Amino acid sequence: MDEVRVVVAHSERTTLRVGDTFLKIDSDDANLEVEVEAIRLAPVPTPEVLWRKPNVLALAAVRGTALGVLGAPSPASPDAWAAAGAAVRKLHEAPLPPWSAPTSEDIAAKLDGECEWLIANGVLPADLVTRNRELAELAFRPWTPVFAHGDLQITHIFTHGDEVTGIIDWSEASQGDPLNDLAVLTLGHEECLDDLLAGYGTDVDVEVIRAWWSLRSLRASRWLMEHGFDPNTPGGEFDVLRAAYERS
Numbered sequence: 001m002d003e004v005r006v007v008v009a010h011s012e013r014t015t016l017r018v019g020d021t022f023l024k025i026d027s028d029d030a031n032l033e034v035e036v037e038a039i040r041l042a043p044v045p046t047p048e049v050l051w052r053k054p055n056v057l058a059l060a061a062v063r064g065t066a067l068g069v070l071g072a073p074s075p076a077s078p079d080a081w082a083a084a085g086a087a088v089r090k091l092h093e094a095p096l097p098p099w100s101a102p103t104s105e106d107i108a109a110k111l112d113g114e115c116e117w118l119i120a121n122g123v124l125p126a127d128l129v130t131r132n133r134e135l136a137e138l139a140f141r142p143w144t145p146v147f148a149h150g151d152l153q154i155t156h157i158f159t160h161g162d163e164v165t166g167i168i169d170w171s172e173a174s175q176g177d178p179l180n181d182l183a184v185l186t187l188g189h190e191e192c193l194d195d196l197l198a199g200y201g202t203d204v205d206v207e208v209i210r211a212w213w214s215l216r217s218l219r220a221s222r223w224l225m226e227h228g229f230d231p232n233t234p235g236g237e238f239d240v241l242r243a244a245y246e247r248s
Contacts, residue, residue, distance in 0.1 A: 010227035020061040021050060031171040032057045034099070038173035042147070043094045044087045045166045062166025064158040070188050071235030074154065078195040079162035084185070085199025087157070087164040092146040092178045101150065101174035104140045107215075111136060114219050123221065124238065128245045132218055135244055138211035139177070148176030152185045179204065183212030188235045210244065217241045 007015040007022065013031075016023045026032050035057060039046045048060040067084060068074030074081070102110075115133050119126045149156070150172030158166040182204065186193045197204055217237035224231045231237035 012227070017061070022047070022059045022061060024057045024059065026055055026057075026171070029055050034173060035169075035171045038097060038170035041094070041097055042091060042167070042170065042173070044091050045164055046170070047166055047168055059168075062158045062168060064160035064163075064165040066155045067157050067159060067185075067192075068154045068189065070154060071233050074189055074192055076159055076192075077162060078198075080159045080164075081192050081195035082199030083159060083162050083164050084157050085196040085201075087167065087199075088149075088152070088181055088185070088196075089200045091149065091167075092181070094147045096145060096147055096175050097173060099174055100145070101148070101176045107219075108140055111215060111219050114222055117222055118218070123225075124241065128241060129218065131245050131248055132214040132241050135248060136211050136215035136218060138208055139179070139215050141208065143177050143179070145175035146178045148174060148178060148181050150174050150176055150181070152181045154185060154187075154189060157185065177212075179208045180212050180216075183209045184216060187213055187216060187237075188240055213240050214244050 003019075005017045007017050009015075012027050014025045016025070024032065024035070032052065032055070036049055036052060039049060045062070047062050050058040050060055052058070065075075067076045067080065076084075111133065115129050118124050118129050149167065149170065151169055152167075153169075156167060156169045157164060158168070182193075182196065182200065186196060186209070193206070193209070217231070217240045221231045221237050224237065232239075
């Protein structure tokens with residue numbers, strides 16, 4: 001019998017690995033509907049959909065290893081990061097999916113609420129939160145929507161050698177800001193940004209990526225804490241916010 005291993009588990013979603021099959025169990029079935037359709041539309045390597053039932057999606061494991069994890073140096077080569085950049089660019093140049101993401105106004109309103117919570121509960125110093133909120137403002141410039149992954153964490157791109165073998169976890173795919181994808185992928189791994197952009201292309205405003213690092217870290221911190229994760233781990237979201245504050 002294949003061993004069952006918990007990959008991630010919280011109040012909204014659980015992912016189990018059974019042999020070479022991943023079972024995603026989501027409290028909101030619409031997330032799985034988005035994932036299946038995004039996998040079908042995405043012009044990049046994705047997991048094979050094995051079967052789908054209400055609130056459960058079975059996916060085949062992809063070959064290779066993730067680019068890395070948050071809080072530790074990436075073991076992937078510069079060429080692997082460049083290949084990841086080329087794959088992301090291919091995704092961003094694909095036809096838009098038929099559903100949209102939250103607007104900049106929605107994101108800003110949510111961000112302000114998260115900042116207020118962080119300060120009111122003494123989670124982070126007020127000046128650190130306020131300065132990162134100011135830096136995040138640059139992300140709210142005019143931008144052209146692309147086919148965006150939406151949650152392109154470093155653990156969601158797999159490579160074998162210098163080849164991208166799979167991009168996983170598509171439940172937040174939408175029409176989105178391309179620089180958000182690049183920022184999420186390099187969050188806590190600024191040293192890999194140049195290699196990523198070597199494959200993606202250099203027509204990118206790095207300061208906007210930095211703004212998204214602050215935005216993502218501010219917006220995610222409470223959710224992480226409430227779902228059993230620690231944004232204060234070395235190299236995590238709090239370190240990203242501290243680095244941005246010191247740099248500014």
